[in-house]
Amino acid sequence: MKNNTNELCAVSDSALSTVKPKYTVRQHDEVWELSIEVPGSKKNDVDIAYEDGILDVRVRRSDDIPDTWRPINFVERPREYRLCLDVPESIAADKIEAKLKEGVLHLDLPVSEAVKPLAIEVK
Amino acid sequence: MKLARYHNSPVTNPLSGLDALLGFPSTGLSPLWDIATRLSNVPWDRVVMGQGAPSLFEDDENYYARFEFPGVKKEGVAVELTGNQLAITVERGEDNVESRSVTVPEGVDPEKVGAKLADGILTVTLGKLEAQKPRVIKVK
Numbered sequence: 001m002k003n004n005t006n007e008l009c010a011v012s013d014s015a016l017s018t019v020k021p022k023y024t025v026r027q028h029d030e031v032w033e034l035s036i037e038v039p040g041s042k043k044n045d046v047d048i049a050y051e052d053g054i055l056d057v058r059v060r061r062s063d064d065i066p067d068t069w070r071p072i073n074f075v076e077r078p079r080e081y082r083l084c085l086d087v088p089e090s091i092a093a094d095k096i097e098a099k100l101k102e103g104v105l106h107l108d109l110p111v112s113e114a115v116k117p118l119a120i121e122v123k
Numbered sequence: 124m125k126l127a128r129y130h131n132s133p134v135t136n137p138l139s140g141l142d143a144l145l146g147f148p149s150t151g152l153s154p155l156w157d158i159a160t161r162l163s164n165v166p167w168d169r170v171v172m173g174q175g176a177p178s179l180f181e182d183d184e185n186y187y188a189r190f191e192f193p194g195v196k197k198e199g200v201a202v203e204l205t206g207n208q209l210a211i212t213v214e215r216g217e218d219n220v221e222s223r224s225v226t227v228p229e230g231v232d233p234e235k236v237g238a239k240l241a242d243g244i245l246t247v248t249l250g251k252l253e254a255q256k257p258r259v260i261k262v263k
Binding site: 035037038039040041042063065066068069070071072073074075077101102103104 | 176177178179180181182186187191192193194195196228240241242243244
C-alpha cells in the first residue's frame with residue numbers, strides 16, 4: 001500500500017492544522033490491517049472514503065482545551081489528520097471495516113476472494 | 124492506572140540558583156524559568172524520553188499536563204510524582220515500554236494528583252498548594 005500523492009490528498013507541511021498521521025500496515029493472506037494514530041478523536045470525527053483505488057481517511061480532532069485553562073507551554077496540536085493511500089485492486093474495498101479505540105483507528109482491508117491463495121488438494 | 128506519590132526527593136528548578144541570586148522567591152514557577160522557557164521556545168519539560176512533549180496548562184486551582192499516548196489502555200499507564208518530577212510509564216505490550224519524564228512547576232500538592240486517559244490522551248491534573256493559588260484581597 002503506497003502513499004497517494006494525488007493533489008487532492010496533499011497535506012501541506014506548513015499548515016499544522018492538518019497533518020499526515022503515523023500509521024502501520026500489516027499484510028496477511030486474508031486481510032491487511034491498517035492502524036492509524038489519531039489521538040484526541042472520537043468515532044464521529046472519522047470520515048473514510050474510497051474512490052478509484054484511493055482510500056482517503058480524514059479524522060478531526062475534538063479534544064478541546066477548556067477555556068479556563070491558561071497555556072504555560074502549549075505544544076501545537078493538529079486539528080485534523082488526513083491519510084491517503086493507494087489501495088491495490090486485490091483489496092475488496094466494499095468490505096473494509098473500521099473501528100476506533102484509544103486514539104487509534106483500525107481498518108481491516110480484506111483481500112478479495114479471487115486473489116486469495118488457493119490450497120489445492122492432491123487427489 | 125497506577126498512581127504513586129513520593130515526597131522525599133525534591134528536584135530543583137535548574138535556574139533556582141540564579142533566581143535566588145536575583146532575589147526571586149524560590150517557590151512556584153520561577154520568573155527566570157518562566158521567561159527562559161517562553162523566550163527560547165524550549166519545551167517546558169527539560170527531560171523528555173521518547174517522543175512527544177506534553178502541553179502544560181494551569182488555572183487557579185491546578186496545573187494540567189497533557190500527553191499523547193494513542194493505543195494505550197489505562198491498565199498500561201503508571202503515573203509517578205517524585206518531588207516535582209512527573210514520570211509516566213506506558214506499556215503497550217510485553218516488549219514495548221515507553222517512559223516520559225517531565226519537570227512540573229513547584230508548588231504542587233502531592234495529595235492532589237490525578238490522571239485521566241481518554242481517546243489516547245493522558246491528562247494529569249496536579250493540584251496547586253494553597254500558597255500557589257491567587258488570593259483576592261479585599262480593600263477595607
